[in-house]
Amino acid sequence: MNARTPRLEEVASLAGVSTATVSRFLNNPAMVAQQTAQRVQAAIVETGYLPNLNAGALASNRSRLIAALVPDIAQSIFNDTMEAMIEQLSADGNSVVMSLTGPDNRRLEAQIDAALSRRVDAIILTGIVSDLETRKRLKSQSATVIETWGLPEDPIDVAVGFSHAAVGREMARFLHGRGYRRPHLVVPRSGRSQARASSFAEHWMADGGEQPSILEVNIPSHFGQGRLAFRGLTDLEHRPDVVVCGSDWIAQGLLVEAQAAGVRVPDQLAVTGFGNLRLAGDMRPTITSVDIDGARIASEVHRILRARAAGEVLPSSLVDVGFRIIARESA
CATH class of the missing domain: 3.40.50.2300 (Response regulator)
Known part of the structure; x- marks a missing residue:
């Protein structure tokens, strides 16, 4: 035999409140005083009451x-x-x-x-x-x-x-101000990443820099793309002095590969990421990144x-x- 389903009235009686207060608690707990909310919650647990969400949705249109x-x-x-x-x-x-x-x-x-x-x-x-x-x-x-x-x-x-365009603009200004001259962009194929890259290139050239070289990678971005991106630097006509990565994962992979090759970061090659994931601060060297x-x-x-x-x-x-x-x- 199925057990009897607890009713709203039982919760209200046990908590010493009205049924309207129980309903208010169920619909928006923050609207009920803390002590009252605690009593209602305790009564719900004790009775095993489960609200009929379908009925509540019909009544409130939510x-x-x-x-x-x-x-x-x-x-x-x-x-x-x-x-x-x-x-x-x-x-x-x-x-x-x-x-x-x-x-x-x-x-x-x-x-x-x-x-x-x-x-x-x-x-x-x-x-x-x-x-x-x-x-x-x-x-x-x-x-x-x-x-x-x-x-x-x-x-x-x-x-x-x-604004992803603003991110690209400010990163271009940041790196230009630090004296870098030959950026290389590793850009995931997403609208967000490409908006940052386009804005970076536009403002970099507006400040007198040459067109940055670009490598596009598939999404989602991952560690291995950074390793491959580093190996591809030797194929470029002019070796970059900074690589702007579309994610911290790519930046991490590139840094690991650079260290394995004996390249000093940032003296011989600088690297930036995006997202300021925990790994950006945990890596050695730590990764310059964009925090959201x-x-x-x-x-x-x-x-x-x-x-x-x-x-x-x-x-x-x-x-x-x-x-x-x-x-x-x-x-």
Whole structure:
């Protein structure tokens, strides 16, 4: 025989609160006083009560489902951001479903379809959607759409990120100011990386430098690409004095290969990365990199979704979290 399903009224009675307070706790724990929330949570545990999320969604017109779409999670620069984001959103009673769109976003449309069919409250995208039809379709939906890790001129809904073109510009100025003259770019085949590389080359030449040499590599970027990139330097007409890598993983591989070949870094060859992963500070020499505040991206997404749930009007559709160049031993 199946056990009887605990009821909301039993939780309220045991906690010494009204059923409305229990519902408020289930819908938005932050709206309930801490001591009251603790009593309600203890009553839920004791009774084994499980809320009917489908019924709650119908009543509130909110599913409390949030879709977070990322290209990949293996050696991904987005991992820390996603972890912080899921933790904060889950604390508000949301269920975050993370889906992989693939390095070239080949599964993006299928994952968007799956999210919309489940009536998610929000879709969080990693990067900027370039397909115009997909952008148009998402604009027509009622779900909140947040593009992250970029700042489009015309966001689908809201964007939280930074300018990749600005990263390229500032890296060109940084290296020019340090006296480097012959940069070589190792560029993953992604829109973000190519935007940084194009901006770097434009501003480098505007400051009087020659056209940088470029090596394009597949995505996702990885350690082995850096090793191959170093070996390919001997094939260049002019040996570079600095290699600008599209990720810290590539920079790490290049540094390891340079050290094995007896090349002194940065005296004979300087190296920069992107992402400021933990390995950038753990390597020897430490890697000069571009730091993106992933925790702030997560917090801004959390703030936006809270505001939307409360019916508030957002002051802006663009949130620029900026970036920093972290100068270390490699350049």
